Amino acid sequence: MNLKSLYKFAIIMVVPLFLFSLWWYVAVQIKNPVILPNVEDVIELLSNPTNNLISMGSLASNIIVSLVRVIVGYCLAALIAIPMGILMGYYSLVHNLLNNFIGLFRPIPPLAWVPLVLAWFGVSSLATLTGIEHGQWYIYLNNIKLSMIFIIFIGAFFPILTSSIYGVQSVNKTLLDSALVLGAKSSEVFGKILLPAAAPSIINGMRTGLGVAWMCLVAAEMLPGSLSGVGYLITHAYTIARTDIVIAGMISIGLVGALLDYLFRFIENKKFSWQHLAR
Amino acid sequence: MNKYVAVIKNIDKTFVTKKGQAIHALQNVSLKIKNNDFVCLVGPSGCGKSTLLRIIAGLEQASTGTVVFRGQPVTKPDKRLGMIFQEYSLLPWRTVADNVALGLEFAGKPISERREVSKKFLDLVGLTDFATSYPYELSGGMRQRVAIARALANDPDVLLMDEPFGALDAHTRILLQRELLRIWEGNRKTIVFVTHSVDEAVYLADRIIVMSKSPGRIRDIININMPRPRNRANPLYGQLSARILDMLEEEVAQLSTVAIVKGL
Numbered sequence: 417m418n419l420k421s422l423y424k425f426a427i428i429m430v431v432p433l434f435l436f437s438l439w440w441y442v443a444v445q446i447k448n449p450v451i452l453p454n455v456e457d458v459i460e461l462l463s464n465p466t467n468n469l470i471s472m473g474s475l476a477s478n479i480i481v482s483l484v485r486v487i488v489g490y491c492l493a494a495l496i497a498i499p500m501g502i503l504m505g506y507y508s509l510v511h512n513l514l515n516n517f518i519g520l521f522r523p524i525p526p527l528a529w530v531p532l533v534l535a536w537f538g539v540s541s542l543a544t545l546t547g548i549e550h551g552q553w554y555i556y557l558n559n560i561k562l563s564m565i566f567i568i569f570i571g572a573f574f575p576i577l578t579s580s581i582y583g584v585q586s587v588n589k590t591l592l593d594s595a596l597v598l599g600a601k602s603s604e605v606f607g608k609i610l611l612p613a614a615a616p617s618i619i620n621g622m623r624t625g626l627g628v629a630w631m632c633l634v635a636a637e638m639l640p641g642s643l644s645g646v647g648y649l650i651t652h653a654y655t656i657a658r659t660d661i662v663i664a665g666m667i668s669i670g671l672v673g674a675l676l677d678y679l680f681r682f683i684e685n686k687k688f689s690w691q692h693l694a695r
Numbered sequence: 696m697n698k699y700v701a702v703i704k705n706i707d708k709t710f711v712t713k714k715g716q717a718i719h720a721l722q723n724v725s726l727k728i729k730n731n732d733f734v735c736l737v738g739p740s741g742c743g744k745s746t747l748l749r750i751i752a753g754l755e756q757a758s759t760g761t762v763v764f765r766g767q768p769v770t771k772p773d774k775r776l777g778m779i780f781q782e783y784s785l786l787p788w789r790t791v792a793d794n795v796a797l798g799l800e801f802a803g804k805p806i807s808e809r810r811e812v813s814k815k816f817l818d819l820v821g822l823t824d825f826a827t828s829y830p831y832e833l834s835g836g837m838r839q840r841v842a843i844a845r846a847l848a849n850d851p852d853v854l855l856m857d858e859p860f861g862a863l864d865a866h867t868r869i870l871l872q873r874e875l876l877r878i879w880e881g882n883r884k885t886i887v888f889v890t891h892s893v894d895e896a897v898y899l900a901d902r903i904i905v906m907s908k909s910p911g912r913i914r915d916i917i918n919i920n921m922p923r924p925r926n927r928a929n930p931l932y933g934q935l936s937a938r939i940l941d942m943l944e945e946e947v948a949q950l951s952t953v954a955i956v957k958g959l
Contacts, residue, residue, distance in 0.1 A: 598798035599774030
């Protein structure tokens, strides 16, 4: 058993170790840290995430700023997309009313919204919205620009909406019928049958949506008015030729994204294992 | 008390398919169902027997005609009219016991009563040890037993069964037919049972309603007076089966003649 898990671990490590050696070898050969920094430098940066970098705060604090932005935009998207998706899945009238219209927006990449979003929101932030103009809270809230939230929102919105619609539409009609003949009221059919049956699909869409939201982050943090966040850290490090920080930032984005994905998978496996096992 | 628990009168049902084609599923179906009766509906596939059952259950509305249940017309599902489906009717995220107690939960019964009743009916169908299992952990036959327990836990007056054993293998099917009769003998619920298996109908029913196809009509009603448990080796059993099979064969033959004439 132990040997088996060791073997499995070794298999997982083969490709990363190979790439790391390749990186290490090439970096030593070309001796130009702007093109490819040494592995040690990047590891050094990653293993001290609280060190202050190029007067922009630490890697950790920038990740937290980014996370907060993503969570705000993402929660907003989920709050609107899930009820909307459920309504569209349940009522064919709502579906017919909205689906084609929404279908026009779906293929527009979040980045294409940037000019419009800037025209709409400029550099206004949550601080502008709440009217707070001083103090510690101002600093926090001013970091969360409306334009960024919107870009992240757009990224997360469509995957969540689509899978909410699909989740409700693909609920087995026999489940609904059998609840009705057992005397369920329509609110009970909705809450005890329809929602739980659609939940795995909705959660799956929320996972995809979070992934997309996190990917939109760099685009969002390249917008004017941005002064922090991993996305900004990367673009700023690039302008001063600190490729090691760029790569450290990229690896952090990858790690955090994978962690978020893992969290959702964990919930899916814990709560919704019936979905894969049901026949 | 009225002798008839449900009276089905002049039911007509026309569907419109997605392509806009009108399909005449049922034509002038009238039927009286007696208290404690075990009625089987047999007919070629597509004869509207499941549709008729769904109309009785209140899950679908007839185009014309009425179903009167205990003096009241049926317009929506009623928990006194229990229904068992062919498959996939158990909630996969709930344990067997919670599935059985579903109707009681909708009725707002307290948890202690739900537990007690669900245990009683799981005992009845022989699944006492599976109370905390999930439906996906059970075989097809066991799942149908749970579905039966769930319907009975709601204490309906009439049990509508829509090909409940249709998805099971032959052996399990015979076992469950025997089980169903044992349970029925204990509580004598009125049962309306849809099947396409003539053998199943002859084994179970007091009365067999033979339906014809396109549009679905009642072709014949056959009373079976053989004592239960019925022996499949009994010559009468064989004669009855053969007679009904002949009727169904005629139905199918007629249809294919029509198809040939129409050039289909």
